[in-house]
Amino acid sequence: METKNIFSESGIIITLLLIAIPIIVASILVIIKAKNILNNFLKKKELEKFNEYLKGLSNEEIQKLEQRKKELEFSLSNNELAGDSTPTDIKGLIDNVSETSSLRFIEQKKKSQTRPYIEPDLTKLILWYLGCATFWLLFGTTVGEYVGIKFVAPDVDHYSWLSFGRLRPVHTNAVFWGWASLAMLGLAYYVIPRVSNLPIASIKTGYRTLILINTSVILGSLFLMAGINNGGGEYREYIWPVMALFGIGVIISLKNFYKTIAKRTTKEIYVSNWYIISAMMFLLVIAIIAYWPSWQNGLGETIIQGYYMHQGVGMWFMLFNLGLMYYFLPQQLNKPIYSYSLGILAFWVQILFYTLIGTHHFIFSAIPWWLQTVAIVGSAGMIIPVVAGTTNFLMTFKGSWYKLSGSYTLPFYLIGIIFYFTGSLQGTAEAFKFTNLVWHFTDFTVAHSHLTMYGIICFMLWGFIYTVVPRLTGKEPPQITVGAHFWLALIGLLFYTFPLMYGSTLRGLMWMEGTKSFIESVELMAPYWLWRAIGGSLMWLSHILFAYNFYVMVKKKVEIEIPSSPKDILIAKMVLENQEVTN
Amino acid sequence: MEFFDNHKTLFRTALGLFVGLTIIVAIMPAINNQENNAPLPNYEPLSQEAYLGKKIFIDNGCVACHTQQVRNVDMDKVWGSRPGMPADYAGIDRTDFWRNTATLMGTERTGPDLTNIGTRQPSLAWNLLHLYQPRAVVEKSIMPAYSWLFEIKTELGEKDVEVVVPDAYRKGISGRIVATQEALNLVAYLQSLKQTPLPDGKTPMEFLYKKKEIPVANGNTSSLPDGKLLYTNNCMSCHQANGEGLKGAFPPLKGSPIVLGDDLELFVNIIMLGYDARPEYAVMNAVGTDNNLTPEEVTAIINHEKTSWGNNAKTVTPEEVKKIMDFIKLTSKK
Ligand code: HEM
Ligand code: HEM
Numbered sequence: 064m065e066t067k068n069i070f071s072e073s074g075i076i077i078t079l080l081l082i083a084i085p086i087i088v089a090s091i092l093v094i095i096k097a098k099n100i101l102n103n104f105l106k107k108k109e110l111e112k113f114n115e116y117l118k119g120l121s122n123e124e125i126q127k128l129e130q131r132k133k134e135l136e137f138s139l140s141n142n143e144l145a146g147d148s149t150p151t152d153i154k155g156l157i158d159n160v161s162e163t164s165s166l167r168f169i170e171q172k173k174k175s176q177t178r179p180y181i182e183p184d185l186t187k188l189i190l191w192y193l194g195c196a197t198f199w200l201l202f203g204t205t206v207g208e209y210v211g212i213k214f215v216a217p218d219v220d221h222y223s224w225l226s227f228g229r230l231r232p233v234h235t236n237a238v239f240w241g242w243a244s245l246a247m248l249g250l251a252y253y254v255i256p257r258v259s260n261l262p263i264a265s266i267k268t269g270y271r272t273l274i275l276i277n278t279s280v281i282l283g284s285l286f287l288m289a290g291i292n293n294g295g296g297e298y299r300e301y302i303w304p305v306m307a308l309f310g311i312g313v314i315i316s317l318k319n320f321y322k323t324i325a326k327r328t329t330k331e332i333y334v335s336n337w338y339i340i341s342a343m344m345f346l347l348v349i350a351i352i353a354y355w356p357s358w359q360n361g362l363g364e365t366i367i368q369g370y371y372m373h374q375g376v377g378m379w380f381m382l383f384n385l386g387l388m389y390y391f392l393p394q395q396l397n398k399p400i401y402s403y404s405l406g407i408l409a410f411w412v413q414i415l416f417y418t419l420i421g422t423h424h425f426i427f428s429a430i431p432w433w434l435q436t437v438a439i440v441g442s443a444g445m446i447i448p449v450v451a452g453t454t455n456f457l458m459t460f461k462g463s464w465y466k467l468s469g470s471y472t473l474p475f476y477l478i479g480i481i482f483y484f485t486g487s488l489q490g491t492a493e494a495f496k497f498t499n500l501v502w503h504f505t506d507f508t509v510a511h512s513h514l515t516m517y518g519i520i521c522f523m524l525w526g527f528i529y530t531v532v533p534r535l536t537g538k539e540p541p542q543i544t545v546g547a548h549f550w551l552a553l554i555g556l557l558f559y560t561f562p563l564m565y566g567s568t569l570r571g572l573m574w575m576e577g578t579k580s581f582i583e584s585v586e587l588m589a590p591y592w593l594w595r596a597i598g599g600s601l602m603w604l605s606h607i608l609f610a611y612n613f614y615v616m617v618k619k620k621v622e623i624e625i626p627s628s629p630k631d632i633l634i635a636k637m638v639l640e641n642q643e644v645t646n
Numbered sequence: 647m648e649f650f651d652n653h654k655t656l657f658r659t660a661l662g663l664f665v666g667l668t669i670i671v672a673i674m675p676a677i678n679n680q681e682n683n684a685p686l687p688n689y690e691p692l693s694q695e696a697y698l699g700k701k702i703f704i705d706n707g708c709v710a711c712h713t714q715q716v717r718n719v720d721m722d723k724v725w726g727s728r729p730g731m732p733a734d735y736a737g738i739d740r741t742d743f744w745r746n747t748a749t750l751m752g753t754e755r756t757g758p759d760l761t762n763i764g765t766r767q768p769s770l771a772w773n774l775l776h777l778y779q780p781r782a783v784v785e786k787s788i789m790p791a792y793s794w795l796f797e798i799k800t801e802l803g804e805k806d807v808e809v810v811v812p813d814a815y816r817k818g819i820s821g822r823i824v825a826t827q828e829a830l831n832l833v834a835y836l837q838s839l840k841q842t843p844l845p846d847g848k849t850p851m852e853f854l855y856k857k858k859e860i861p862v863a864n865g866n867t868s869s870l871p872d873g874k875l876l877y878t879n880n881c882m883s884c885h886q887a888n889g890e891g892l893k894g895a896f897p898p899l900k901g902s903p904i905v906l907g908d909d910l911e912l913f914v915n916i917i918m919l920g921y922d923a924r925p926e927y928a929v930m931n932a933v934g935t936d937n938n939l940t941p942e943e944v945t946a947i948i949n950h951e952k953t954s955w956g957n958n959a960k961t962v963t964p965e966e967v968k969k970i971m972d973f974i975k976l977t978s979k980k
Binding site: 213214217218221222223226227228229231232287290291292293294295296297299300302303304321324325330331332337340341344345348352354356357358359360361362363364365366367368370374378407410411414415418419421422424425426427428429430431434437500504505506508509574575577578579580581582585586592 | 650651653656657660661663664665667668671672673675676677679680683704705706707708709710711713715717718719720721722723724729730731732734735736737738739740741744745746747748749750751752753754755756757758780781784786787788789790791792793794854855872875878879882
């Protein structure tokens with residue numbers, strides 16, 4: 064096969080374009096930020112000049128100003144017509160009146176919206192979920208960073224428990240089942256009761272799930288390090304009893320959510336709940352199929368592995384996060400989603416195509432050719448839901464772009480959406496035959512995994528967490544550390560993935576060329592692996608900042624919040640009375 | 647829509663669609679492949695040792711870096727003589743009550759594919775040293791060192807297999823480094839990894855995406871294949887890039903009387919059939935036969951060895967080599 068001009072291959076061209084998109088978006092963000100800083104600077108200069116002028120004001124001028132001030136401040140006494148009796152508002156037409164607006168001295172990013180009243184018990188549950196998730200993020204990526212360092216320094220240690228092959232699945236499983244899954248479930252405990260307009264059916268169940276999943280990840284990690292694993296399949300390295308704990312955790316919360324939705328006071332089921340409930344149902348199906356022994360012998364194992372790997376990321380993480388996005392994005396932008404029906408279309412098409420594409424992990428292998436073809440076609444079909452989803456989100460953004468520079472959460476949303484587009488389409492490009500020849504078995508796959516699991520899932524989750532937690536606790540994280548988290552994570556991710564993609568393309572071409580020995584292709588990767596370690600360190604640092612921000616949002620001295628709207632006052636009264644009864 | 651305002655119908659429809667598709671693209675093909683494939687007639691099940699070794703391979707997650715699948719594309723030809731097929735995996739079933747089937751096909755080739763490693767590198771001495779410290783044999787390797795599969799003893803027992811490790815990699819160790827049973831089992835597993843030959847009469851399978859052959863036109867020596875590359879792929883892991891070998895394990899080729907001498911027959915014999923005449927070194931396998939080297943390739947390797955690292959001996963022609971190889975084939979067939 065001719066490999067001379069790889070730039071004429073459609074898969075490669077698509078990928079290059081895709082690579083360009085996040086860079087362009089990041090540059091635009093940088094420009095906006097820089098413009099803000101510059102503006103501030105110019106204003107400051109102006110202010111200084113103005114102060115000089117103030118100092119030089121003469122008495123006469125001051126008197127004139129005071130005279131004019133008095134004239135302008137003239138006002139009526141406000142009860143010329145109504146007299147002195149107290150007005151009532153029987154139909155509750157007058158609401159949300161703000162009497163005074165405080166002077167704003169510095170341009171501040173918009174704070175999270177006014178807090179809806181959330182039962183303190185539920186708040187605590189959600190914070191526990193997000194706290195545990197944050198711990199697993201730190202743990203999982205510390206392991207990931209260490210594993211990355213081992214590519215550069217293979218002899219850092221010689222302990223069996225820390226050897227590469229054992230630690231790698233500790234990393235992947237901890238970030239999958241510990242970090243992302245717990246964060247998603249915690250956020251769902253916020254979203255489901257909100258859109259059903261009801262309290263959650265059972266808070267206790269929430270804690271049970273939390274304990275089950277935490278136990279599963281702790282045991283799973285220890286077993287993996289001790290050399291006890293399920294076999295060769297990626298992401299199903301936990302043995303079945305350990306994964307069963309996770310599964311039971313999801314089942315009981317699924318029932319909990321389902322009950323809440325069944326009792327909802329709204330007529331329709333908001334599309335978020337379609338996605339979230341389906342993701343939970345599908346995960347259970349996927350896990351049972353992946354662990355049930357009846358169809359796992361010989362090549363059966365590989366067919367199931369391909370199915371499992373892809374449904375795991377697509378039907379659990381992606382579907383769930385899309386559901387959360389359909390709730391949080393309109394909330395954050397304070398307007399409805401651009402097109403509700405587009406969200407529904409994307410939902411069905413995603414199920415249709417995503418289910419088909421598992422085998423694209425084993426193209427050219429011994430798996431039946433018809434199945435590989437179905438997978439390639441399905442991978443192309445995925446363009447539809449991805450474009451539909453992205454369009455929907457970006458069109459919701461439309462008209463609100465100015466909010467981006469004034470918000471510390473929205474940039475996370477935007478990057479998540481951009482990577483949803485580029486990362487997913489990159490997957491499509493990888494499934495084409497030529498590109499698969501070059502990239503399969505190389506680190507390109509790893510770059511892709513992080514562009515998606517990190518660029519999409521993590522960024523979205525961070526956006527949601529920064530949105531929700533201040534609403535729960537009333538405390539904002541320091542904007543400077545949130546900004547640092549964002550930029551370190553984004554730049555780290557680019558340093559991690561782009562050199563890896565470049566290097567692995569060279570490596571794949573070298574393999575196809577076939578005139579160099581294998582070990583030369585290992586040598587070739589050395590600088591790119593170093594870049595990965597550097598990018599990984601930045602990402603890791605950003606997670607420390609994230610953990611710090613989370614801590615600030617949760618732990619800073621409690622500001623006593625006195626309910627002010629009549630609804631809140633009444634709820635607070637009810638809660639208080641309930642407490643007295645139970646005490 | 648009415649239909650979708652009912653949570654029962656909505657979620658049942660979604661689940662039904664998903665499960666239905668799943669049955670078609672995952673469960674049915676999986677069962678189909680499981681039921682309708684049998685191992686090839688010449689398939690050899692794992693020995694007890696190799697079976698235990700496979701468990702060590704699984705426990706340590708070697709599959710993270712090593713695939714065991716030869717795809718039907720030309721670039722995978724280096725990993726096997728034919729593409730893999732369902733029958734190759736048909737003999738593999740559930741590991742035990744706790745653990746799933748492990749075909750170990752893998753998804754990443756940070757290290758080389760191991761489908762055929764038992765043919766490509768069967769040497770016990772090499773494998774043990776490589777497991778103890780990969781960089782002792784392959785300088786640029788980034789594979790982890792599995793030194794916990796070895797123990798230090800002051801005296802060798804009767805059945806102990808010692809690993810001779812170069813001084814640079816045994817700092818602070820005064821005793822003798824001995825392979826544990828686990829290490830031996832692991833090597834037994836690696837040695838067992840060989841492609842099962844197709845039964846006679848079955849048409850050989852083709853590799854797709856063949857490279858265009860680039861004809862080389864200048865001079866008669868350059869019409870031979872690239873000797874350096876062949877040396878790197880077939881000999882270097884033991885005899886090293888500098889041709890100096892490893893003390894106590896693999897003899898130097900630099901200045902070697904066999905390489906420099908005129909006894910071409912002995913030289914070709916060693917390459918094709920292996921060598922175990924010198925007790926101070928490990929056994930050499932039949933590298934040439936195992937890897938199906940052609941007379942041109944053997945010639946290229948010999949000439950490379952005769953003219954590198956300061957060696958300066960007369961080169962040989964493919965015709966001479968071919969004559970000897972034909973004779974070897976004749977005598978070893980009987
Ligand atoms: C500090 C941040 C991180 C670093 C340094 C890091 C590093 C690594 C390394 C070195 C590998 C092994 C690659 C190989 O075997 O060639 C890996 C694999 C992987 N990591 Fe991470 N990682 C990080 C964060 C994450 C996060 C947050 C997620 C997901 C939520 C994630 C998901 C994965 C996945 C899915 C794989 C398997 C890739 C594949 O097989 O294609 N990583 N990571
Ligand atoms: C106990 C588990 C492992 C076993 C039994 C094993 C075995 C082997 C063998 C037999 C080779 C030589 C292949 C050849 O010459 O064609 C090799 C090479 C290699 N392995 Fe592994 N391997 C293991 C784990 C790993 C891991 C976890 C990594 C990744 C960090 C790795 C990276 C490499 C690399 C880069 C090479 C090529 C350089 C070399 O020959 O050392 N291996 N391995």
